[in-house]
Amino acid sequence: MVFSTSSTILGSVKVGDLVSLNARVSEFRSASRPNDLHLTELASPTNITVLSSGNPIVPIVLGRDRSPPTQYLSSLDSGPDGFLSVPANQSLQDTPDRQLYPASYGLDFWESLEGQVVTIPKPISLGFGNSFREFWVRGSWRATGVNGRGGLSITFGPCDLSLVQARF
Amino acid sequence: MIAGLSSGPGGGCLPGTMWIIPTSSAGCVSYPHSPSQPHKFPGGCGYDFPYPHPPAPQTMYTLALGGTTEATLNDSNLTSLLALSLISATSATTIGSIQGPTFLSAYNGQTLTNITGLVAAKVRRLIRSPLPPSNPSPRAPPHSGSPARKPMTKPSRLV
Numbered sequence: 001m002v003f004s005t006s007s008t009i010l011g012s013v014k015v016g017d018l019v020s021l022n023a024r025v026s027e028f029r030s031a032s033r034p035n036d037l038h039l040t041e042l043a044s045p046t047n048i049t050v051l052s053s054g055n056p057i058v059p060i061v062l063g064r065d066r067s068p069p070t071q072y073l074s075s076l077d078s079g080p081d082g083f084l085s086v087p088a089n090q091s092l093q094d095t096p097d098r099q100l101y102p103a104s105y106g107l108d109f110w111e112s113l114e115g116q117v118v119t120i121p122k123p124i125s126l127g128f129g130n131s132f133r134e135f136w137v138r139g140s141w142r143a144t145g146v147n148g149r150g151g152l153s154i155t156f157g158p159c160d161l162s163l164v165q166a167r168f
Numbered sequence: 169m170i171a172g173l174s175s176g177p178g179g180g181c182l183p184g185t186m187w188i189i190p191t192s193s194a195g196c197v198s199y200p201h202s203p204s205q206p207h208k209f210p211g212g213c214g215y216d217f218p219y220p221h222p223p224a225p226q227t228m229y230t231l232a233l234g235g236t237t238e239a240t241l242n243d244s245n246l247t248s249l250l251a252l253s254l255i256s257a258t259s260a261t262t263i264g265s266i267q268g269p270t271f272l273s274a275y276n277g278q279t280l281t282n283i284t285g286l287v288a289a290k291v292r293r294l295i296r297s298p299l300p301p302s303n304p305s306p307r308a309p310p311h312s313g314s315p316a317r318k319p320m321t322k323p324s325r326l327v
Contacts (some may be wrong), residue, residue: 010290013287013290014287015287015288015290016286016287016289017286017287018284018285018286018287019285019286019287020260020282020283020284021282021283022265022279022280022281022282023279023280023281023283024278024279025266025273025275025276025277025278025279025280026276026277027272027273027276035256037271038271038272040266040267040272040273040276042266042283047281051284055286057288057289093197094271094272097270097271097272098270098271099269099270100269100270100271111271111313114267115263115267116288117288117289119209125326155294
């Protein structure tokens with residue numbers, strides 16, 4: 001993800017452009033939200049050159065091309081109650097940095113999709129949105145924690161993290 | 169659009185950003201099935217599912233930067249350079265190699281040149297003005313048709 005506040009830079013490219021640029025790699029996390037995962041950004045972009053235009057963007061169709069795992073949240077969690085086991089204190093998933101296992105762990109799966117364009121087939125809202133118009137959804141992929149109201153129940157033990165936050 | 173994964177609300181798409189993605193499967197990240205079984209999937213970014221032998225959740229995988237992951241990145245870079253050689257005569261760094269197979273980028277803090285990728289989306293965050301009070305002002309007549317509040321645009325990083 002390229003971060004810039006320059007309208008000149010943002011206006012110099014359009015979706016479908018193949019570009020090259022210089023930038024500083026940055027792992028961003030708000031200082032006020034120290035438990036969030038980092039976002040990899042390309043900061044202070046310069047020398048943006050459009051190499052070609054009109055290239056197709058092919059989204060990854062979740063549930064078809066890839067499906068989220070439904071058993072484990074993270075390899076850091078241990079014990080009979082999974083991510084709710086104590087002592088826990090493993091909320092900082094990337095400290096220290098770890099290898100991703102997207103086929104096994106929910107957090108790793110979503111992290112592996114960072115910066116990707118995806119299609120969520122038949123999204124079902126799992127709650128009300130926040131002030132950023134973000135809300136949690138699940139798509140038409142296999143989920144083990146679906147409850148009677150169509151939501152996802154998170155319980156002790158294996159954790160179904162087959163949900164994603166979306167913004168519309 | 170995925171707005172991002174966070175532990176709570178507010179962590180999401182950043183304003184004034186564009187997403188650039190690998191230009192081909194050569195720029196994809198290869199995720200191993202286990203530390204001892206590196207696995208690269210043919211035909212694009214992805215992996216086999218279902219996972220045949222999930223590691224036990226008790227296992228902790230600690231990344232040693234400069235170890236096996238370094239080798240994986242180097243392999244990926246090499247493949248990417250070959251794939252992009254028709255596009256640019258100079259060496260290019262791909263988005264896939266920057267993101268790498270771990271939570272954090274191995275290039276964190278480094279300034280890179282000739283990063284090549286495809287613009288997949290342009291995002292500018294609009295911050296709404298505060299929600300109107302649940303109880304309208306007694307001076308405001310109902311259904312007055314007053315103009316809507318102008319959204320506040322703040323083109324900067326907010327989350």
